Amino acid sequence: MTSLSPQSSPRSEPQPTPESSPPSSLSRIRIGSAPDSWGVWFPDDPRQVPWQRFLDEVSGSGYEWIELGPYGYLPTDPAVLREETARRGLTVSAGTVFTGLHRGPEVWDATWEHVADIAALTQAMGAKHLVVIPAFWRDDKTGAVLEDSTLTPTQWRSLTAQTERLAHEVRERFGLRIVVHPHADTHIDSEENVTRFLDATDSSLVSLCCDTGHYAYCGGDSVKLIETYGERIGYLHLKQVDPLVLASVRAEELPFGPAVARGVMCEPPSGVPALEPVLAAAQQLGVDLFAIVEQDMYPCPPDKPLPIARRTRAFLRSCGA
Numbered sequence: 001m002t003s004l005s006p007q008s009s010p011r012s013e014p015q016p017t018p019e020s021s022p023p024s025s026l027s028r029i030r031i032g033s034a035p036d037s038w039g040v041w042f043p044d045d046p047r048q049v050p051w052q053r054f055l056d057e058v059s060g061s062g063y064e065w066i067e068l069g070p071y072g073y074l075p076t077d078p079a080v081l082r083e084e085t086a087r088r089g090l091t092v093s094a095g096t097v098f099t100g101l102h103r104g105p106e107v108w109d110a111t112w113e114h115v116a117d118i119a120a121l122t123q124a125m126g127a128k129h130l131v132v133i134p135a136f137w138r139d140d141k142t143g144a145v146l147e148d149s150t151l152t153p154t155q156w157r158s159l160t161a162q163t164e165r166l167a168h169e170v171r172e173r174f175g176l177r178i179v180v181h182p183h184a185d186t187h188i189d190s191e192e193n194v195t196r197f198l199d200a201t202d203s204s205l206v207s208l209c210c211d212t213g214h215y216a217y218c219g220g221d222s223v224k225l226i227e228t229y230g231e232r233i234g235y236l237h238l239k240q241v242d243p244l245v246l247a248s249v250r251a252e253e254l255p256f257g258p259a260v261a262r263g264v265m266c267e268p269p270s271g272v273p274a275l276e277p278v279l280a281a282a283q284q285l286g287v288d289l290f291a292i293v294e295q296d297m298y299p300c301p302p303d304k305p306l307p308i309a310r311r312t313r314a315f316l317r318s319c320g321a
Contacts, residue, residue, distance in 0.1 A: 026283045026321040029236075032065025032093050033058050033293045035073055037309060039300035043072030047299040051075070052084075059088040061309035062317075067131070067292055068095045071118045078124035085125075093129060093290045094179070094235065095122030100135035101162035102155040102187060108162065115166065119174040129235055129290070130176045131209050132166070134159075134186040140257035151187050159187070160200040167205035179209035179235040182218070185256045189218040194225070198232050207234030211294070213265050216241045216273050223273070226281040236282060236291040238316075240271030257298075265296040267308050268315055276319050291321065 038057065040048045049057075051074050058066055066085070068074055075081045085092065095118045099111055119130055137149045151159065167178045180197070182188045188197050194215075198208065210233050212222045226233050241264055249259040268275055282289050293312055297304070 026279050026319070028283050028286065028288050029279055029291050029321050030065055030093070030288065031063065031291050031293070031313070031316055031321050032067070033061070033063045033309060033313075034067040035069030036067075036294040036296055036298075037312075038305040039298045040069050040073055041298040043070045045299075048073075049302050049305070053302075055084060055088050055090065057306045057309065059090055061306065062313040063293075063309070064089060064091060065093045065290060065292065066090050067093055068118070068122065068125070070096070071121070076117075076121055078121060081121070081125060092122065092125035092127045093292060094127050094131050095119065095129075096131040096133065096181075098133050098135065099163075099166070101166065102134070102151055102159035104155075104158045105162070108165075111162075111166070112169070115170065116173075119170055119176055122176060123174045128176060130170055130174075130178050131181050131235065132163070132178050133181045133183050134188050136183075136185045136256070137187060138185055138255050140185060140255050143255040143258070149187070155187075156196070156200065160197065164202050164205050167202075171205070177207060177234060178205075179207045181209040181211055181214070181237070182220075183211070183214050184217045184259075189214070191215075191218075191220040191225070194220065195229075198229055203232055206232075208232050209235040209237060211237035211239065212273055212275065212278055213237070213239030213241050213271075213294070213296070217246060217259075217264065221273070222278050223281045226278065226285070230285045233282065233285065233289070236278075236289055237294045238268070238275055238278075238291050239265050239294050239296065240268050240273065240275070242266040242271050260296045260298060263297075267295060268312055275316070279316075279319055279321055 035054055038049050038054045097115045097118050100107055122130055137147050138145045170176045170178055182194050188194060210222055210225055215222050245262055245264045249264050
């Protein structure tokens with residue numbers, strides 16, 4: 001990919017609230033982080049930090065849970081990965097797969113080939129969730145339109161039916177639960193499309209990964225989503241958007257990649273949505289939930305992620321998490 005240089009912000013570094021005396025205990029929320037917060041989007045890219053450094057720094061920042069990130073970035077040999085994570089006090093919460101299930105049954109075989117390897121590693125690491133990200137409708141680097149941004153009724157039926165099939169197969173073969181991740185520049189993005197997707201899928205099979213940053217990016221309200229569809233919320237990604245940058249992104253109709261390079265995803269607590277009410281709403285569901293910090297910032301200088309990760313973890317502790 002062509003390098004996308006992040007633009008610096010004139011605003012001062014956000015300061016976390018002191019860690020002492022958190023306002024409440026979010027006892028059902030398990031906080032973690034992911035390679036994404038270290039600028040990792042691809043299995044192999046010279047602009048990304050080596051996987052050993054990611055593991056060292058995510059552990060040193062106070063996190064105990066991690067996601068696998070793009071398949072092949074972390075070791076894919078379960079024995080090696082178990083040893084590397086265990087000696088750093090880390091446990092895997094989920095793997096991630098990318099799908100284009102709206103394209104119909106003809107993509108099933110290729111989709112399953114992609115999913116099966118990742119699901120097997122996720123299972124071997126003791127995790128119980130598989131984050132499913134829909135296909136982008138435009139290229140996240142060039143902005144080239146790959147397909148229509150609006151699905152036809154037939155494509156919606158394929159998306160929901162194939163997602164249910166994927167959920168069933170993943171559960172039966174690997175004992176994992178899928179959590180579908182609404183994402184910018186995909187067909188599951190806005191409140192309207194997320195609601196349509198949830199209403200058309202089986203709640204016993206398909207849960208949602210509520211990504212607070214992506215949902216805000218697309219105009220949604222995460223607290224409202226959690227309060228309305230609480231039984232469907234199976235996982236959280238915590239991130240914030242910079243509203244000023246987002247306004248320019250929308251005005252220029254930028255694709256997601258250049259938007260990230262411009263700094264649309266920002267360090268908490270300087271953006272939106274406020275994470276305290278999101279965490280409080282999630283706690284009220286009365287179930288154990290992972291809340292994985294993901295601050296998209298590909299590409300980024302190698303020394304940038306660690307201080308942000310430490311401050312973000314301290315901020316979340318101040319919220320009671």
